[in-house]
Amino acid sequence: MGKPVRLALLGCGTVGSEVVRLLHEQAADLAARVGAPIEIAGIAVRRPNRARGELPVDPALFTTDALGLVKRDDVDVVVEVVGGIEPARTWLVEALRSGKSAVTANKALLAEDGGTLHDAAAEGGADLFYEASVAGAIPLLRPLRDSLHGDSITRVTGIVNGTTNFILSAMDATGAGFTEALEEATALGYAEADPTADVEGFDAAAKAAILASLAFHTRVGADDVHREGITEVSAADMASAKAMGCTIKLLCIAERGPGADGAESVSVRVHPAMIPRSHPLASVGDAFNAVFVEAVAAGQLMFYGRGAGGAPTASAVLGDIVAVARNRLAGVHTASESAYADLPIRPMGEAVTRYHISLDVADRAGVLAAVAGVFARHDVSIATVRQSGRHADASLVIVTHRAPDAALAATVEELRGLDVVRSIASVLRVEGGQ
Template sequence: MIEYRTLRVALLGAGSVGSQVARLLLENREELAARSGADLQLVGIAVRNLDAKRDVELPRELYTTDAETLIVGADIVIELMGGIEPAKTYILQALNAGADVITGNKALLAEHGAEIFGAAEQVGAEVYYEAAVAAAIPIIRPLRDSLAGDNIKRILAIVNGSTNYILDRMDRFGDSMADAQKTAFELGFLEADPTLDVEGYDAAQKATLLASLAFHSSVPASGVHREGISQITPEQIQAAKDAGYVIKLLAIAERITDEDGTEGVSARVYPALVDRNHPLASVHGGNNAVFVEAEAAGPLMFYGAGAGGVQTASAILGDLVSAARRHVAGGPGLGESTHADLPLLPIGSVTTKYQISLLVTDRPGVLARIAGILSDGGVSVETVQQTVQPGEEDDATGTATLVIGTHAAREAALQATVEALTASEDTQAVVSVLRVEGAE
């Protein structure tokens, strides 16, 4: 019979994910030992309330409210409490004691990742965070290990299932934003306060992690350009359909070059138009997907459940096996790679295509004048769709809706052009400006 080295595992948090991690760790202990080469002993679960109702029935003697004592002596600490504090304090305590840390805490890593990874490197420990970006979908290890010999050009990611569910309802079933949010809330896709999801904060935190890892540079969360989906209308959804697109909230990490030749990183989140033939267009419901464009490997897509207790637990246990194997093999942990040290470039440096929707006064020459404004701004027109709404009988003019598709242009040039369009006497309103992503 094989005798395995025992590794003590401390779990912080017993919510929907933590309770599933504990259950699977206890039920599959022998199998996990065979896979990792170590006997993984769950020594305790730190919780705030011993009497709270749990999703999974576990031995009561495992629970404790004394997290600090539990951390002492642990070889591996799994943090699933969420939030910034006390999670940050506990993680730093664990690292300073030489323990490896596994976490799914995207908000904490986005805001304080440099400090946490620095603490790990000082003591030769390692931080694992596969579950922090796309739950069950493996993306951290593929970027860090499998694609380590390649150059990543761009990542386009649907990493918030709530917003994908809402936009998918609007696109496939014709729901309004309010109705789609109501259904999402009833099904558990959306919290009572939807701000974190709907306004893109959750996706922006994940964009920080993806950009930092893919481009070996420190990308602060404060520098990620963020727009949410709350202003998306059924009319925009229909205009996208008419042009062959679907609207998705994308987290984008891209290596770009500014006009002055500066090479850097763009990290941004916004609702974007995706061609219906692109793989990301087929991501429905609450699912997530990460589309990676690599220099040698070409396009790759990782797809699956982006949330859920047992699904996220799968990623946590994968990290646990990796951490255990490192302990068995010995040697220092793998630190954060920031050797490229590329600057984070502003949104104005991004080049992409656009779809501009305008309400204009329907009178002779208006289309030519609008095209002239775009041309003067360095934005060339690729397509135009025009819908005319006649005026009253005693009015010689009506209103026209123009949906203009552009060729690729710099964001800075586009924004200046939109200001000029807004000021034009022909323009009644700039209804929307959406970016096109995923095109060559």
């Protein structure tokens, strides 16, 4: 056995407590895998005297001085599970620049300012690992960064937020509306008291930025991601999706390909979308996550599992700790970033997709021709039209062929002003089909 690898743990909440427990319970196995014991040098928390049940740790290890703990000479690895932008960024930059390896689950910081962390890691010759930042326990980021490094990834499509997936799955199964499904998710502990980050797509957008950065060797930030949440998805939308043989999921979609000018670029978006029930992601229910990767040589790959929770997330953190500890003993570090491609970010208007549009229309001759004329003017081809009802209940449901999002959005905007269209009941994108 080599000299112990000593950790500074920043945060001891749901995930941090599980990290401590697993380090204690698996100490012998972890030491055998690393080649040296892993020891906790200190744990930074806001309230060191808070009761923490039967946590197997010496109370003397707790401190409120996180930065002081990071700077200690006897610390080899800093593990950050606090979250947020500051002061987590300051702590991690200090650690990395001084040559200490860092493990983090902080998706918000990585999406907001991951470049600063990667630059600090390069400057200090240190490891920066963050498997737990996306999709919890699912081994995903390292396969993108390492296993598929010799391939060219063209598209990543994923369900990466368990709360919204639970809500949409409940709506699909029971016919409930969004509000009722959200109340159920909150009661079961799947949704926070303030679910904004989840239901408005902020959480998924941060994860989409991290996935795109790794997949396409380009720095992608949260501001580069087009984001829409699920609050406008209705029971009627679900019923319409079922009628098409589809379901609705909040998807993160990252694509690499030619933009409007023909040059290679990257498109990253998060929004609810209809997908065929035959698609592998359609069967992902409850609060599970899944990511569907398409690559030139490897073809189609899917990663599936629990995307959140203390134990699953701690499992990913422990995996990173073992990796950086091994590197530390070997005197090497792994490049945490490959951003050589430096591709431009394609605006949402250039993303090619399909629309499902539900219209309440006047019940009179010429309505379909007037509506079709609007689509023709914007060079949007109609795939299917379903007409139902009479008089005040007359409606049209139109599904388009693939077209630039800007053309589709302009079509919808002109439809709003058409005198034969009383209202636009819903607009949803359609993915996963031709």
